[in-house]
Amino acid sequence: MKGKIQTVCGWIDPASLGKTLTHEHLVADFSCYWSEPSWHAPHLDNVSFTMDPENLGFIKQYPYNFLENLNFHGEENHMVEELNFFRQNGGSSIVECTTLGISRDVGKLKKISMATGVNVVCGTGYYTANTHPSNMDSLTQEQLVSTMVNDITRGADGTDVRCGVIGEIGCSWPITDNERKVLQAAAIAQSETGCPVIIHPGTHTDSPAEIIRILQEAGGDVGATVMSHLDCTFFETEDVLEFASLGSYLEWDFFGVEVSHCQWADIDMPNDAMRIKMIRQVLEEGHADKVVISHDVDTKHRLMHYGGHGYSHILLNVVPMMLNRGISQEDINKILVENPKQWLVFK
Template sequence: MIQTVLGPVEPAQLGRTSTNEHLLADSRHLRRPLRGGEWWDGDVRPDNLGDLRWNWLASADNLHLDSADVAVDELERAHADGLRAVVEATSVGMGPDPSRLPDIARRAGMHVVAAFGSYIDKTLPESWKQQSDDDMRAVFSRALSESIPGSTVRAGLLGLMGTSADITLAEERALRAAASAAAEAGCAVSIRLDAAARRGPEVAALLASEGLDPHRILFCNIDKVMDAAYVHDIVDTGAVVEFAFGSENYFADGARDATDGERIAFLLALCETRPEARITLSSSVWTKGQLARHGGMGYGHVVRRVVPVLERAGVPSSRLERMLVTEPAELLDRG
């Protein structure tokens, strides 16, 4: 069975699934100044989307998904495009609000699976880091068996677990606690890897050392590091890798997202060289500028636009079914 925010469902009921989305989140603490060093207080509007895409972390408003009504409307658009389920992966450090997810799922007619985890060290409250290892593991276990803290919602998996380029003590402790709890519960763990490092196989080995089956590991946003040898090494551990489409933004002068064209080319090559690679897809919406109402691609971008491109490129329907339906369902199914 798969645990959604409205209760368990059979894997066959899930349908086309995005494995890493955010419906309600607060990442304003990640805000950065404009390239010239000055601060920008602008809201997300069509007339300033160009400035925003040039400096994606400059606007506090962009980094705050705070409206249940907007989430419902955006999910309804995605449902019309053929998306049937999303994993809501907002973890501690990103302002999660799981108590509002059941109402959103019910109104939108979308399966919503809530993840519970802890993000990168610099986002975490001291109260989280000061827990003992046993207490941290107990929190993860209760989220899976009873409810996520502050809500009556049961988590369907653990994540999004964050790692910095140099994995900190707090991050490693959380990874080990989550892996141990997930192994006992028979559920998955999703991971966000820092693009500045190549730690995927290392993290997979760490999780496995705590008893977690590699088939229960999901490395989200793998397109942040499109290094074929590195991604092959991750795939060869047995873990699932996720490609997130739709964001093509700059983060000041030194970093930018890949384009969807680059992501598609890399995905096609991976399918050719690793035909058994376990792959899922998402839009990884976590900011207002990614929403359709603000000129972004929205939660339905993969099924609306990316899948037709993959079909025209010759990806068999059976392979697309695996990426969109089978792999997510197998990853989330707790038996």
């Protein structure tokens, strides 16, 4: 396995990875984020998901109040359309971070990859505590390691489709006992297989550093680990730079989200211009070899079919903005090609 990247269709040479989105979802169910509406809009009473023009503004503002908006199963044809468009615009690979607990289906991922020619790297492990299996308390660390290693070396979900990344491993703030157990198991599975890791941290400035400490103590490879969702974790450049010194990859992955209201945390979400500004500052401080970006599409309304930005937004819109804001083409190539390649290679 060493020196190769594992996709749902098998091993590939790192040189063939190309432009890569490091954190996306193609087949998943995020109903764990559903909540009762906190607003009153009589014309939307009892509506689960309709994309009529009069509803679209509410769905963009409150995406997690619409249950059907949170389920990608049944959208496979639209995903093929999306990824064909992504490939036409220079995209080559996607890391699909759906784990156990949010309705992973590696068989569907393989079909989508084969239909489009886009490399798909799928994940193993467990998401946040509210999605854990009912018997998680009784599962041992050794059992969790065995599940992850099996997904990587033999095949996931009863198939021969093997996972090429551990994660996204879900952590809350404060981290729960079972999330800590999963995180430690992920570190052990990484040390046994050489597989890269990607983390979903809690929405607190201290969460990423705590996770890194737990990973290191359990024998994980921080240098082969991506810390996701920095858009909603760090809001001051000094905090990002302090965390960057710990050595993980730094991921801004909500590109395309331009609504400041966040339904699942008491934070103000940045827009794309603010993300680019912070990334430029991090690059200027010498961390170009550790930055990756993505969209983390987890709702239907963000798909092009439903009027959203889709998976090509970074290539079509963000890259020109980055160039216009003084980020060099060399650094963009690192962010989209070289850094994902270095991270995804089995060690």
